[in-house]
Amino acid sequence: MRIRINGEEQQVDCRTLQELLEDLGHGPSTVATAVNQEFVPIGERREFTLSADDSVDIIAPMSGG
Secondary structure (H helix, E strand, O other): EEEEEEEEEEEEOOOOOHHHHHHHHOOOOOEEEEEEOOEHHHOOOOHHHHHHHOOOOOOOOOOOO
């Protein structure tokens, strides 16, 4: 299915948000996530089902200043 990840359209085979994060190499607590501009907590990612045309935002913390 095609979804948008951080503004870029991509073809993915993942069914859940957790599967997507694992495929992209993100650890479970290293990023914040939102789908269609709604925050998705860590505890809900495993059951959060993705749909075609969803917009996923993955935000990683940055250090420095």
